[in-house]
Structures are given as C-alpha cells and as structure tokens.
Amino acid sequence: MSSDFKAGQLIAPPGSKVQGTLRVENSDLELPVTLINGETSGKTVIITAGTHGGEYPSVETAIRLANQLDPQNVSGRIAIVHVANVPAFHAKMQYVGPDDGKNFNRVFPGKALGTTSEKIAYTITTELYAQADFQMDLHGGDLHEALVPFVLYPSGVQEEIESVSKEAASLMGIRYVVGSLSTNGTYGSATTLGLPGFLAEIGQCGLWNEEEVTSYLRGIQNVLKYLKVLPGEVEDYGAITYLPKMAGVNADHAGCWYPAVRLEERVSKGQKLGEIRDYFAKILSEYFAPQDGVVLYVVTSLAINVGDPLVVVG
Amino acid sequence: MSSDFKAGQLIAPPGSKVQGTLRVENSDLELPVTLINGETSGKTVIITAGTHGGEYPSVETAIRLANQLDPQNVSGRIAIVHVANVPAFHAKMQYVGPDDGKNFNRVFPGKALGTTSEKIAYTITTELYAQADFQMDLHGGDLHEALVPFVLYPSGVQEEIESVSKEAASLMGIRYVVGSLSTNGTYGSATTLGLPGFLAEIGQCGLWNEEEVTSYLRGIQNVLKYLKVLPGEVEDYGAITYLPKMAGVNADHAGCWYPAVRLEERVSKGQKLGEIRDYFAKILSEYFAPQDGVVLYVVTSLAINVGDPLVVVG
Numbered sequence: 001m002s003s004d005f006k007a008g009q010l011i012a013p014p015g016s017k018v019q020g021t022l023r024v025e026n027s028d029l030e031l032p033v034t035l036i037n038g039e040t041s042g043k044t045v046i047i048t049a050g051t052h053g054g055e056y057p058s059v060e061t062a063i064r065l066a067n068q069l070d071p072q073n074v075s076g077r078i079a080i081v082h083v084a085n086v087p088a089f090h091a092k093m094q095y096v097g098p099d100d101g102k103n104f105n106r107v108f109p110g111k112a113l114g115t116t117s118e119k120i121a122y123t124i125t126t127e128l129y130a131q132a133d134f135q136m137d138l139h140g141g142d143l144h145e146a147l148v149p150f151v152l153y154p155s156g157v158q159e160e161i162e163s164v165s166k167e168a169a170s171l172m173g174i175r176y177v178v179g180s181l182s183t184n185g186t187y188g189s190a191t192t193l194g195l196p197g198f199l200a201e202i203g204q205c206g207l208w209n210e211e212e213v214t215s216y217l218r219g220i221q222n223v224l225k226y227l228k229v230l231p232g233e234v235e236d237y238g239a240i241t242y243l244p245k246m247a248g249v250n251a252d253h254a255g256c257w258y259p260a261v262r263l264e265e266r267v268s269k270g271q272k273l274g275e276i277r278d279y280f281a282k283i284l285s286e287y288f289a290p291q292d293g294v295v296l297y298v299v300t301s302l303a304i305n306v307g308d309p310l311v312v313v314g
Numbered sequence: 315m316s317s318d319f320k321a322g323q324l325i326a327p328p329g330s331k332v333q334g335t336l337r338v339e340n341s342d343l344e345l346p347v348t349l350i351n352g353e354t355s356g357k358t359v360i361i362t363a364g365t366h367g368g369e370y371p372s373v374e375t376a377i378r379l380a381n382q383l384d385p386q387n388v389s390g391r392i393a394i395v396h397v398a399n400v401p402a403f404h405a406k407m408q409y410v411g412p413d414d415g416k417n418f419n420r421v422f423p424g425k426a427l428g429t430t431s432e433k434i435a436y437t438i439t440t441e442l443y444a445q446a447d448f449q450m451d452l453h454g455g456d457l458h459e460a461l462v463p464f465v466l467y468p469s470g471v472q473e474e475i476e477s478v479s480k481e482a483a484s485l486m487g488i489r490y491v492v493g494s495l496s497t498n499g500t501y502g503s504a505t506t507l508g509l510p511g512f513l514a515e516i517g518q519c520g521l522w523n524e525e526e527v528t529s530y531l532r533g534i535q536n537v538l539k540y541l542k543v544l545p546g547e548v549e550d551y552g553a554i555t556y557l558p559k560m561a562g563v564n565a566d567h568a569g570c571w572y573p574a575v576r577l578e579e580r581v582s583k584g585q586k587l588g589e590i591r592d593y594f595a596k597i598l599s600e601y602f603a604p605q606d607g608v609v610l611y612v613v614t615s616l617a618i619n620v621g622d623p624l625v626v627v628g
Binding site: 089144280 | 370374
C-alpha cells in the first residue's frame, strides 16, 4: 500500500493525480507541477522540463504527459515539473535566467538563499530529487541552436548509476546517446544523491512541433515501462550510436557567425567548423573541431557574442 | 559631376566606396555603414538593415550588397546601414532594444538627446534621410515570428510619395504588398521629409538562409534599376497581391500560445486564430481574426506574455 506523495503544499494520496504549484523556497516564484501517485508501490520518478528559456517541446510534452497519465496505471510515483525555469521561459532568454544571468543547469544542487536560479534548483533537489529513484530532464536546442536529438547520461560515476542511466537513455528512441562528466547540472548533481537519470534534447531554435512532442512522449513512456512504473513491454526503437563525450567551441569575438558544417555531419579533429566575421565580411576568427565526431548542435544566430557556444561535436 | 557623399566622419568622393562607422550622436555607439558614390549623378538611396534584433537575412543582405556594388555602375549615391540597431542585434532581443526597452521602429524621427533607440533614429534621420531621395528598410520576422515575405508602403500620405513607394515596393519580387498608416517608423517618418520608400520583410524565427538573401539582393537591385541608380532593365517578378491594411491581435494573458492558423492561410473576420492556455492546458483566452485577409505572420514561441503580438492578418 502506497503512502501520500508530497511536494511542498501539494499532497497526492495513493491512486490520485494532483496539479498545482510548488513554491520555490525563499521567493515568490511558483513552479507548475503534477504529482501522480499510483495505487500500487514502485519507483519514484521526477521529470523536469523547461530548464532553459526556449526548450518548448519539453514543456508541451510535460503538459500533455501530465494530462495523459492515469494513476490507475501507475506503480509508484511520478512528479512532473512543467516549466522549471519560469523566469527564463517568459523572458524568452537562451542559456540564462533574467534575474541572475546564471545557467540554471550549472547551479545544481542549488542554494536555499541563493539567486533565483539557485533557489529553483534547491527546491527541485530537496523537494523532489531527495525522494526519487530516477530523474529525466527534458531539454531541447535553445533559442538559437539547431540540434539533432541526443541524450546525455552521467559517466564516470558509480557504475550501477551509470549503467542504469545509460540503459534508460538508450530507450528514449533517440539515436545519439552521449556520456557526460558534468556535475553541476540536473543529472550530474542527481547522481551525488544516488539518483540515476538522463538529460534528453529534442527540438531546436525556439520552435516546436507535433512530431517532437510525440517522440518525447513515446520515449518517456518507454522508460517508465523499463522502470516498471507503467505496465507493458519495453520497445526497441532501433540502432543507437554511443558517443563517449561532447566537446564544443565558443566564440572569442563578437560579430557575425557563419557555420561551415551541418547537423549530424561527421567531422574530423581539426576540421573547420565555421568563422566569425565583422560587419563588413572581414574574417575575425576561425573555429575547428576539437575532436572527431558527429555535429550535435550548431548555433544559428548571425549575431554572436564573446563566449557564446558555436558548435558541439559528440 | 557629383560631389562628395558625406555621413558623419565618412566621406566618399565621386566614383568611390567607403566603409566605416557612423557615430551615433551623443553616444559611444557606432553603426557599420557603407557609402557608395557613383561617378555620375542620380538619386540618393538609403538602405537600412537590422532594425530589430533577429532580422538576420536583412543584415547579411546589407553586408553582401555593400561588397557587391561597384561605384562605376552607380548613378547617384547609396548608403547602406549594415546593422541599424547594434544593441538589439547583440542582445538577440526581439522587438525592443536592451538599453531602453523601446521598439526602434516606433521612435522615428528620433531625438538627439533621447534614449539609445531614439538617438540611433535621430542619427539615421539627420545624417542619411535628410539628404536622400528614397529609402528601403529591410526587416524580417523577428526571433519568434513565422512570416511570409511582404512589403509595407506608406499609404494615406502625399499621393506622389505613395504611388512611387507602392510601385517600387511591387518590384521587390515579393508577392504581398501592403499599405500602412504607420507614422513613427522608418518609412512613415521618412514621408514627412518628402522621402518615398518601403519596409520589406523576408525571413523568420531568428534564422536565415541563402534563398532569403538571394531574394533580397535581387529585389533591391531591381528597385535600384527602377530608380535609375543601377543600369539595366527593371524585371517583372510576377503577380502581386495588394492588401489594403494589416491588423493584428495581441496577448492579454501570460501563458502558452497555440496558434490555430498557418502562414498565408486566408481567414475570415471572426475566425479563430489561436488560444492561450495555462501551464496545465486550461484555456485562458481565444483570439479571432480582426478582418478578412491573409495570415502574414504568426508568433511561434510557446511562451507568451501580456501584450505580445500573436497573429497579423493583411
């Protein structure tokens, strides 16, 4: 027999679904959250969306998933944060939040008395991750990123966490599954709490469509079956390309950015990725692949600033 | 025999092309500008690009046009402002500038001692429009706008200005040519100086491609031929659809935006254009076509704020 599923003021008794807001500690901010508590016991899974401003397929997926899931079919508990970074969502800002200029996915596990991004991370960590068995963080190419779908799983961590995370990541129906050493984002931080999981990327350029949302929903349901939280057979969605690590290049000039590679193009270390020119077409700097691999995302804005990501190869 | 073509500190003697920066009066801001002074006399044409943050095809067009034009072929003078709103370009902000939150295309003719946007407008008005015979302002769908190409010309102004502006706009190779009553943007303000011209829109969603730039270059060269600034026959690019006026709807709730119409769809007055829902999919408000017409642009961001444009019908 399950017990109540609680997060902040929200309480979902066994066999129920509750929707409402989770107050971010020490702030006026509220996160839209759905708690689903199955009638039978099982794993507790946290799903977060909208970590960065323009990751719209993730938010739409979270909204639909929350409405579709029926607690009668759930064994265990699912918490869905529909929009984690509400300030960045409404500011339509890429990478960082409007209040503190911080990348929300670099401030985990957060701080109770930190900046807005840190407080949100702290609330997700303490209210949700602390009681969880698995987490999925849904992202997408940010406002100016063209991106081929991929999934990041924590590598270089406890072997059991890494293998569960990698196996689950491989069930998302996404071809590229990539190891990551990050420690201050959602999945990296979660592993320090003993929590396996992954970060998925579907969608790009501040756009969203039905195909992306359908792909996300299908993959998440497959992982929930793998975790035995939903009934049914786990499906095999075809060949996976495992990539050991990602490496990117960042702008060292402000100006206009001209990529020289396409998404999913296979590049060799040292191959030219693009160039930055001034407003009169004079070349200011050129960028080259830091490793062999596949182009996973390419920044699409003509405008570029010092420090901006340009291309990531996995 | 032509005389020197001057703007700020830039001086182009007859038969020359000069590239450099035009200092915005009473500020540290500099605009990248090309002055082309033909060997033979003729009209003076001002071309501006990058008025809003994400109008990348216009900026790339300005850069290429500036490099392609040969003063030996030019009769008259052409000034090209490669990026008019440099602060918004680098802030990657839609609609408004980062310093003052003002829409640059609503502050013309500008103010010498105003905000950043107003000072830029003032500099363009006094240094360029004041000595011009024609102006073309190159725009595009902003960062979150899906847009079918169209051209706006000033209507309800002096008959001669309106007819020249409309005729030139019809030579851009863009199907939709739309009358506008705006007075505080580039073309509306220019008419008060006796200056015909238009505002063109090609490109969308913070993206740009070769096809858009090629289309822009071809259209501008055609208009320069019409103005006798470039030699050659004016070309006919096919059927034009004239639309008397645009009308749009704006958001009255913050939340998630779901358009119900496609670009170029013909809609009837009162037809549903879309709806705003909260983070749990509950409908907050619905929006309906304010007039019969063609859908010229649709906002694409899932995130929406009070006052944001949603759909414009022409």
